Amino acid sequence: MPFNRRSFIQKWGGLTSVAFFSSLFQPAWSRNLQHALQQTASIPPTQLASDEDFWRYVQQSYTVSPSIINLNNAGVAPAPKVVQDAMKRYFDFSNEAPSYFMWRILDQGRETLRGNLSKLAGCNTEEIAIHRSATEALETVIFGLNLKKGDEVVLSKQDYPHMINAWKQREKREGIKLVWVNMELPSEDNEYLTETYIRAFTPRTKVVHITHMINWNGQILPVKNIADAAHAKGIEVLVDGAQSFAHFQFDIAALGADYFGTSLHKWLGACIGSGFLYVKKEKIKNLYPLFASDDPAKDDIRKFENTGTRPFYIEQAIGKAIDFHQMIGSKRKEERLLYLKNYWMTKVHDFPKVKLYTSQKPGFGCAIGLIGMDGVPPKELDAFFFNKFRIHTTPIEWENLKGVRVTPNVYTTTGELDVLVEAIRQFSKT
Known part of the structure; x- marks a missing residue:
């Protein structure tokens, strides 16, 4: 039977050929994220901040290395796949x-x-x-x-x-x-x-x-x-x-x-x-x-x-x-970044020797957190994180601020932050 363009379009309920073929060639990670955004559209940003299933779809939009946990996004952050692809095309x-x-x-x-x-x-x-x-x-x-x-x-x-x-x-x-x-x-x-x-x-x-x-x-x-x-x-x-x-x-x-x-x-x-x-x-x-x-x-x-x-x-x-930023939403992003910083800080707050040098209150801080240990040079703690746990952070020694800076991003999972918490726990007991 020969192909009938009109019946094909009618069958798909008015879906344009552009939209249809775009969906055929849309990467799986992109389709998954798009679906997740539709499913969570009515959820308040503060509530969505702790929804690990949703943020897993965001993580799939990146090409971050599985060999390290990158917690130095304040230095320079990776671009999502769609940005990398555009740059390569251009x-x-x-x-x-x-x-x-x-x-x-x-x-x-x-x-x-x-x-x-x-x-x-x-x-x-x-x-x-x-x-x-x-x-x-x-x-x-x-x-x-x-x-x-x-x-x-x-x-x-x-x-x-x-x-x-x-x-x-x-x-x-x-x-x-x-x-x-x-x-x-x-x-x-x-x-x-x-x-x-x-x-x-x-x-x-x-x-x-x-x-x-x-x-x-x-x-x-x-x-x-x-x-x-x-x-x-x-x-x-x-x-x-x-x-x-x-x-x-x-x-x-x-x-x-x-x-x-x-x-x-x-x-x-x-x-x-x-x-x-x-x-x-x-x-x-x-x-x-x-x-x-x-x-x-x-x-x-x-x-x-x-x-x-x-x-x-x-x-x-x-x-x-x-x-990409607008697709996720500015407020969703802000709430997630604040949640991630507070997630690990809350867990390590009472560990021996731990000193936290960043506020957990909204309006005074967001993703960036600074942690120190009594009597420990920041470079020593930073080296411990990387050498034993493959966690990439950065040591800070500037004026009256000394510690290790930890900065997650929207692709960071709480599972990765649990590894950081364990690293801090182990070091605090030495």
């Missing part, structure tokens, strides 16, 4: 004729990507510049601000080293003055955290640099409170969001930031070497670009994107990372 496509397919084809997707990033960030499309990392974005601001000798910048001893070094370079070359705050962390007192910055403000303060989430121990700072106090005194606000963006829910515009930089290869799960810069619209004109523009004073966010030849295959794959 890479192959680029190499068919790079100057044509990169510049004339892939580069045409940048404006769509800019729009999608701005929606996720909660800001205007004309306020987002696509960069390669939080370092590039933040140093664009640090070196682009119009500061003169004697102007003061308030920053923290707990800020990220690259940013500290950038400010120190301006201090050395131009004579600006760095005013340091030194917080006792962890803290669950927003008034204390806010006042620590406010006390450092003087009539000569021009900028305050705030790390939204301290990378060493996962402390979340009350950026909005600090920003409001700064703006009341005419002080500009630069926010380091390397660890916060796509980690927990917030809108950049609502933070009160004048400038914001982040990496996308951490919590969004984009390819390694991706990030963005946010500049409030009215601030763009007076901020010099890090890489020269034809007109450094123009009021166009794109003036910050003159970085030369760039890997468009990495840039365009960011779109798939946004899709």
Whole structure:
């Protein structure tokens, strides 16, 4: 009997041929995750956070190594399969004729990507510049601000080293003055955290640099409170969001930031070497670009994107990372990450010698946790985790924060965290 296209379509109840054939070639992990999302659509994020069956389907979306337990996602996180596949496709496509397919084809997707990033960030499309990392974005601001000798910048001893070094370079070359705050962390007192910055403000303060989430121990700072106090005194606000963006829910515009930089290869799960810069619209004109523009004073966010030849295959794959993030849901993701941190911390809290340096309360921390042992160098505990249990973490020794940083991700299972708990139990008894 010959094939009858009309009867075929009718038989499948109106299912389009595109949808049908897409389902035929859709990987099993993708079909399973899609089904799990449909089945759990009505479950509140706080309740779904502990549903291991659901998060197993998310885990299948990754290609993480079975030979180690990766608990250092705050450094750089793996991209899900769909992002990896997109990047590889775009890479192959680029190499068919790079100057044509990169510049004339892939580069045409940048404006769509800019729009999608701005929606996720909660800001205007004309306020987002696509960069390669939080370092590039933040140093664009640090070196682009119009500061003169004697102007003061308030920053923290707990800020990220690259940013500290950038400010120190301006201090050395131009004579600006760095005013340091030194917080006792962890803290669950927003008034204390806010006042620590406010006390450092003087009539000569021009900028305050705030790390939204301290990378060493996962402390979340009350950026909005600090920003409001700064703006009341005419002080500009630069926010380091390397660890916060796509980690927990917030809108950049609502933070009160004048400038914001982040990496996308951490919590969004984009390819390694991706990030963005946010500049409030009215601030763009007076901020010099890090890489020269034809007109450094123009009021166009794109003036910050003159970085030369760039890997468009990495840039365009960011779109798939946004899709994956939104498919899971920002609030579901946040609640799962908080649940995982609290899961292992609660179990080890009363072990001998254990010291925890991260809050378990929502709003003060999320996925990142810092653990120490009385009298034990962090490198020794980190080595024990890896050598005996194949758990990959990172030792932290920075200012007044010392311990081993543990950072699970959405693909981490509670079974893997049980291995961490056992490792901590064994070490605590030595």
